[in-house]
Amino acid sequence: MKSSKVVFSAPLQHLMDEHVLLREDMDLIYEITEDMESESGAAVIQLFATLSEQVSAFYDKLKDHSKREEDGLFPMISRHLEVNDRTIEEMESEHEKAEQHLEDFLREADLAGVTIDEDAAGWIAVYAVQALATLTQHFAKEEKMLFPLAEALLSVVEKVELGRLFRD
Incomplete structure (x- = not known):
């Protein structure tokens, strides 16, 4: 699925590798939401409990990735961009949008609690699906545009510093 021939430095490859792992979690979350649609009654409630656990764990991993x-990365790239370039603002906005969908899911699941019914499980799961849609597009943008841009713009020293930041 690699559309570009860019060879990434270690810190950028690290972010790419995290996308692979996050996508695996996203695939599992999506499969659970699909299973919920084809089930009914107690099976939906059980699947929703599993979905809640998966979304919660995924949210933590995503927050760590976004923080890196x-x-x-974003501040380093910003130093090289024109003043009116909105690339980084757009990326940050997409992070916020995806995280908001996940936070909405987690809040509503918590409010519904163990007495959740099938209908509530269904509409709350939509928040997770919305987050996945946002992240699918976002990751593609980062991999096709942002990471190659960073590879071209950042100096060797900046890439070493980025790697150090990721380890700390």
Whole structure:
């Protein structure tokens, strides 16, 4: 699925590798939501419990990944962009949108609690699906545009610093 022939430096490859792992989690979340649609009654409630656990764990992993980008990569790239370039603002906005969908899911699941019914499970699961849709597009943008841009713009020293930031 690699559309570009860019060879990434270690820190950028690290972010790419995280996308692979996050996509595996996203695939599992999507499969659970699909299974919920084809089931009924108690099976939906059980699947929703599994979905809640998966979304919660995924949210934590995504937050860690986003923090690496927002605290390390994005500021470094921004220093090289024109003043009116909105690339990084757009990436941050997509992070916020995806995280908001996940937070909405987790909040509503928590409010519904163990007495959740099939209908509520269905509409709450939509938040997770919305997050996945946002992230699918977002990851593609980062991999096709942002990471190659970073590879071209960042100096060797900046890439070493980025790697150090990721390890800390």
